Amino acid sequence: MQKSIKKYFALFALPTIIAFSVAFVIPFLLGVYLSFTEFTTVNDAKWVGLSNYVKAFSNQDFLNALWFTVKFTLVSVLTINVFAFSLAMLLTRGKRGTNLFRTVFFMPNLIGGIVLGYIWQLIINGVLYNFDLTLTSDPKYGFWGLVVLMNWQLIGYMMIIYVAGIQNVPKDVIEVAKIDGASKFQVLRNVTLPLVMPSITICLFLSLSNSFKLFDQNLALTAGAPAKQTAMLALDIYNTFYGKTGWEGVGQAKAVVFFVLVAMIALVQLLITRRKEVES
Amino acid sequence: MQKTNKGADALIFLILFVLAVAFISPILIVLMNSFKGKFFISDTPFLFPNSQTFSGISNYTSGIAKTDFISAFGMSLFITVFSVGVIVLFTSMTAWYITRVKTKFNQLLYYIFVFSMIVPFQMVMFTMTKTANVLNLDNPIGIIFIYLGFGSGLSVFLFSGFVKSIPIEIEEAVMIDGCNPAQSFFKVVLPILKPIAITVAILNVMWVWNDYLLPDLVIGSEYKTIPIAIQYLKGGYGSIDMGAMMAMLVLAIVPIVIFYLLCQKYIIEGVVAGAVKG
Numbered sequence: 097m098q099k100s101i102k103k104y105f106a107l108f109a110l111p112t113i114i115a116f117s118v119a120f121v122i123p124f125l126l127g128v129y130l131s132f133t134e135f136t137t138v139n140d141a142k143w144v145g146l147s148n149y150v151k152a153f154s155n156q157d158f159l160n161a162l163w164f165t166v167k168f169t170l171v172s173v174l175t176i177n178v179f180a181f182s183l184a185m186l187l188t189r190g191k192r193g194t195n196l197f198r199t200v201f202f203m204p205n206l207i208g209g210i211v212l213g214y215i216w217q218l219i220i221n222g223v224l225y226n227f228d229l230t231l232t233s234d235p236k237y238g239f240w241g242l243v244v245l246m247n248w249q250l251i252g253y254m255m256i257i258y259v260a261g262i263q264n265v266p267k268d269v270i271e272v273a274k275i276d277g278a279s280k281f282q283v284l285r286n287v288t289l290p291l292v293m294p295s296i297t298i299c300l301f302l303s304l305s306n307s308f309k310l311f312d313q314n315l316a317l318t319a320g321a322p323a324k325q326t327a328m329l330a331l332d333i334y335n336t337f338y339g340k341t342g343w344e345g346v347g348q349a350k351a352v353v354f355f356v357l358v359a360m361i362a363l364v365q366l367l368i369t370r371r372k373e374v375e376s
Numbered sequence: 377m378q379k380t381n382k383g384a385d386a387l388i389f390l391i392l393f394v395l396a397v398a399f400i401s402p403i404l405i406v407l408m409n410s411f412k413g414k415f416f417i418s419d420t421p422f423l424f425p426n427s428q429t430f431s432g433i434s435n436y437t438s439g440i441a442k443t444d445f446i447s448a449f450g451m452s453l454f455i456t457v458f459s460v461g462v463i464v465l466f467t468s469m470t471a472w473y474i475t476r477v478k479t480k481f482n483q484l485l486y487y488i489f490v491f492s493m494i495v496p497f498q499m500v501m502f503t504m505t506k507t508a509n510v511l512n513l514d515n516p517i518g519i520i521f522i523y524l525g526f527g528s529g530l531s532v533f534l535f536s537g538f539v540k541s542i543p544i545e546i547e548e549a550v551m552i553d554g555c556n557p558a559q560s561f562f563k564v565v566l567p568i569l570k571p572i573a574i575t576v577a578i579l580n581v582m583w584v585w586n587d588y589l590l591p592d593l594v595i596g597s598e599y600k601t602i603p604i605a606i607q608y609l610k611g612g613y614g615s616i617d618m619g620a621m622m623a624m625l626v627l628a629i630v631p632i633v634i635f636y637l638l639c640q641k642y643i644i645e646g647v648v649a650g651a652v653k654g
Contacts, residue, residue, distance in 0.1 A: 098477050100556070101477050101557045102477050102479075105473070108470060108472065109469070109473045111524075112467055113485070115466075115524040116489070116492070116524075118507060118511065118513070118521070118525050119507075119522045119525025119526040120525055120529070122507060124492075124499060124503075126503040183395070186388050186391060186392055189384075189388055190385060190388035191385055192385065193392070196396075197396055199636075200396045201396065201399055202643075203399075203400070204399070205582075206582060206586075206632045206633070206643075207586070207628075207629055208586025208587075208632075210586075210603040210607050211586075211625055214606065214625055215403070215406050216402070218405065218406065218409065218417070218622070219405060222405075222418070222421035252399075256644055256647055257647075298651050312589070312603070330498050333501075337501065347502065348502060348503075351498045354499065355499040358495075359495075
């Protein structure tokens with residue numbers, strides 16, 4: 097059977113492979129190469145070794161963006177997952193209106209990042225206006241604005257995944273634990289949490305990579321203002337490419353650093369939480 | 377026992393209800409402000425429109441004119457429908473092929489697809505845009521091809537996982553009965569793939585419809601999708617016509633909410649299935 101399918105390579109695999117090469121493989125390899133060169137278009141690239149990377153790391157905007165992104169990611173991953181898990185616990189205990197609540201909590205996730213950014217700009221500015229302030233008066237408003245926005249967007253998504261995980265915990269295991277005299281907290285800590293570890297892995301992974309790679313929401317909410325202090329990594333890279341002529345190589349070097357960070361976080365996080373998963 | 381349960385149920389319902397209202401309120405606030413004159417929005421965003429601030433649908437008419445919303449909507453619809461259609465069709469074929477034909481090349485290919493899922497867009501942003509320009513893909517048809525390429529990682533991964541769970545005997549039987557691989561894929565395998573195809577379609581619709589940066593960089597200045605049209609409302613020096621902005625936010629939210637309410641069951645199931653596999 098393998099042999100007869102193999103003849104159909106051109107029909108089954110080739111279209112995807114060509115598109116994948118054009119949209120991803122070639123741009124990726126070219127991107128790695130260009131990060132070691134100075135260029136304005138792809139054709140005039142001149143090899144400069146590591147100097148783009150040196151420039152990237154001595155660039156204050158980049159370091160600010162890196163620190164801002166790390167802080168933002170830590171805070172939002174924590175808040176999103178705590179809220180989403182708590183909501184999922186409530187939803188799997190309550191009986192009335194469960195479906196309606198799920199529908200409502202999930203909805204913000206379908207709205208695009210640009211639209212989300214402008215919705216929250218209106219609301220946060222509306223609150224700050226009472227104190228004669230705006231979102232861009234102080235970077236801390238932009239920071240917390242992004243945290244709130246990200247929570248609003250992702251809590252419902254993560255909640256859905258936690259609900260699925262919690263519903264998979266066998267009822268009799270919890271019954272047995274209760275009969276053995278475990279308190280509610282002990283059941284949560286020693287029975288429910290270990291058994292929903294696969295959901296926790298997924299949710300941490302998704303919230304982490306979404307927060308770290310945030311772009312649209314950042315662009316719409318503050319666009320980095322004031323003075324680029326609320327620009328995250330993705331936005332800083334964008335600004336380097338399209339805002340500073342002659343800095344394309346540095347932009348590409350920043351992008352490679354960004355990619356390495358994302359890949360490392362993804363791997364480390366998966367390794368750590370996968371180890372904690374148990375079979376029920 | 378019974379009684380305390382009822383009390384706890386009511387309390388949980390109340391908490392969830394309050395949270396749900398809080399969750400939905402940002403959208404309602406935007407809706408409310410879309411009917412106010414543009415100079416009243418920043419001062420009093422949390423007040424209902426009154427006789428002085430109410431402006432009827434003038435924000436909508438001026439917003440639609442300013443953003444050319446009708447054509448942006450058409451562009452978004454065109455790109456989303458065709459990209460997702462092409463992605464589902466071609467990546468399911470590819471996933472089936474590389475799962476069933478076990479060669480070193482196909483295995484390597486699979487790992488490159490998986491690898492592409494963790495690569496952030498900024499890594500290929502500049503080089504992909506240039507490649508698209510050189511190959512004349514910087515038009516609404518070309519971008520569908522780009523979406524197929526950039527979306528194939530996740531989609532091939534999801535389809536492959538599903539294909540592995542289908543017993544190969546079914547396909548063998550079909551081929552012994554005289555079907556060629558193409559016939560057996562389209563007549564037998566594809567219908568079996570339906571649940572995961574729905575998941576793949578949903579995840580890609582959510583991505584392509586809302587995507588801002590890729591279409592902006594590849595075709596943005598000529599053909600605007602809805603997110604691009606909204607972003608371009610913000611003029612130079614950060615000045616925004618708040619009235620038009622509110623109306624356009626409402627118009628951007630309405631189609632996605634309708635889509636959500638129509639296929640809510642599939643969306644929630646698809647998100648769970650996509651997450652558990654991912």
